[in-house]
Amino acid sequence: xxxxxxxxxxxxxxxxxxxxxxxxxxxxxxxxxxxxxxxxxxxxxxxxxxxxxxxxxxxxxxxxxxxxxxxxxxxxxxxxxxxxxxxxxxxxxxxxxxxxxxxxxxxxxxxxxxxxxxxxxxxxxxxxxxxxxxxxxxxxxxxxxxxxxxxxxxxxxxxxxxxxxxxxxxxxxxxxxxxxxxxxxxxxxxxxxxxxxxxxxxxxxxxxxxxxxxxxxxxxxxxxxxxxxxxxxxxxxxxxxxxxxxxxxxxxxxxxxxxxxxxxxxxxxxxxxxxxxxxxxx
Numbered sequence: 169x170x171x172x173x174x175x176x177x178x179x180x181x182x183x184x185x186x187x188x189x190x191x192x193x194x195x196x197x198x199x200x201x202x203x204x205x206x207x208x209x210x211x212x213x214x215x216x217x218x219x220x221x222x223x224x225x226x227x228x229x230x231x232x233x234x235x236x237x238x239x240x241x242x243x244x245x246x247x248x249x250x251x252x253x254x255x256x257x258x259x260x261x262x263x264x265x266x267x268x269x270x271x272x273x274x275x276x277x278x279x280x281x282x283x284x285x286x287x288x289x290x291x292x293x294x295x296x297x298x299x300x301x302x303x304x305x306x307x308x309x310x311x312x313x314x315x316x317x318x319x320x321x322x323x324x325x326x327x328x329x330x331x332x333x334x335x336x337x338x339x340x341x342x343x344x345x346x347x348x349x350x351x352x353x354x355x356x357x358x359x360x361x362x363x364x365x366x367x368x369x370x371x372x373x374x375x376x377x378x379x380x381x382x383x384x385x386x387x388x389x390x391x392x393x394x395x396x397x398x399x400x401x402x403x404x405x406x407x408x409x410x411x412x413x414x415x416x417x418x419x420x421x422x423x424x425x426x427x428x429x430x431x432x433x434x435x436x437x438x439x440x441x442x443x444x445x446x447x448x449x450x
Contacts, residue, residue, distance in 0.1 A: 198262070202267065231253075233251060274371075299368065302325075305318050306419060307319070318348075358402050375412075
């Protein structure tokens with residue numbers, strides 16, 4: 169993307185991790201890099217993310233990707249995830265953590281390390297991606313701590329080699345991308361129907377609302393209480409509010425059904441019936 173660049177977190181002397189007064193192990197086994205996507209036009213979000221990374225001891229590992237704002241938001245977000253994957257592939261990385269700057273980890277570092285490591289050890293060898301935070305739409309248990317999922321949101325996921333290769337080589341809105349029309353035309357609409365996508369259970373990262381988008385109306389906004397079906401309010405509820413946990417609980421409740429239908433539904437998006445290609449292309 170034009171004028172985009174990568175930059176590490178500035179070293180801060182007050183940070184024990186930056187100054188070398190505290191040393192920590194890698195967040196997860198064989199994790200070769202951590203990337204965080206943050207727009208150049210929103211430095212306050214970059215600063216909030218950096219503060220969290222310092223607190224968790226991730227500051228020496230995170231590399232920020234700083235794109236400029238695009239006219240087409242969905243395409244721009246997809247371009248950013250693709251650029252991060254391409255950089256990782258070019259550097260020979262096989263497993264990375266991808267974050268967006270509104271990510272909020274809900275557990276201390278020690279718990280994060282233990283939970284992520286346990287989930288990675290439970291994954292089959294052919295896995296593509298592991299969500300640390302997401303909005304599950306279909307899910308069933310592989311292990312008590314691990315879900316097979318079809319999910320929305322891409323604010324925190326570990327990409328294994330197959331997912332990195334797919335991200336780096338697939339153009340945004342490509343006809344080859346399995347777009348799930350129910351979610352939209354974004355990167356998460358495509359990732360939801362990729363093979364071998366999993367999630368830590370219960371999730372350990374959510375998105376925090378940072379207040380800069382007029383389209384993300386708070387669910388409890390008193391000025392809009394009369395508009396029950398307002399899309400912005402529900403979008404806020406399911407992405408930034410308690411709706412993520414609600415979606416996780418509902419997906420788990422119906423996990424026996426999802427165990428029977430998830431792969432069928434995924435393949436249907438990837439190979440829709442002849443004469444109906446809306447889910448695949450839009």
